[in-house]
Amino acid sequence: MKQISYEEIGGVVATFLAGEGAKKGQVVGISAADIVDGCAADGKFCGLALDVTGDGVAAVQVSGFAQVPCGDAGVTPGWVALAADGTGGVKKAASGGREYLVVSTDTAGQTAVVLL
Numbered sequence: 001m002k003q004i005s006y007e008e009i010g011g012v013v014a015t016f017l018a019g020e021g022a023k024k025g026q027v028v029g030i031s032a033a034d035i036v037d038g039c040a041a042d043g044k045f046c047g048l049a050l051d052v053t054g055d056g057v058a059a060v061q062v063s064g065f066a067q068v069p070c071g072d073a074g075v076t077p078g079w080v081a082l083a084a085d086g087t088g089g090v091k092k093a094a095s096g097g098r099e100y101l102v103v104s105t106d107t108a109g110q111t112a113v114v115l116l
Contacts, residue, residue: 006103006113010064013050018058024049026088027068028060036060041086044098047116063116070105070112077102082114090114 019031021038027045031037036058039045047062069089075082081097082090090112101115 004104006065007067008061008064010115011061011066012063013059013061014047016058016060018049018052018056022049022052022058023088024052025069027084027090028058029084038088039084039086041084042094042096043084043086045082045084045090061116065103065113066116067111067113069110071110073107075102075105075112077104 016036017034019035019037022028022036023038026049027039028036028047028049029039029043029045047060048066048068049058050061051059071089072091074092079099080102081093082100083093083097085091103113105112
């Protein structure tokens with residue numbers, strides 16, 4: 001049992017139009033004015049899609065603590081330069097990337113809790 005929860009602390013959610021690649025539970029990036037879409041590998045992400053509706057609207061958490069998909073064992077707690085992995089999650093950036101505070105990782109569940 002997990003004793004600490006960061007769930008939605010400081011969470012800010014914004015509404016965007018959803019591109020075809022935007023999926024619930026995956027990181028997304030801005031693809032055009034007011035539109036979010038799935039991220040290419042090594043791309044920057046703006047947040048986590050909490051919901052994507054059938055009518056093309058996405059609720060995206062753009063700030064606060066969020067649990068994001070992460071299958072990269074190289075992501076460990078601390079300040080880590082992250083980038084999109086191209087499949088809806090995040091990975092340690094090979095170069096560049098943006099620094100995020102990672103407070104926990106779950107290699108079995110393939111997730112990480114990060115401060116967006």
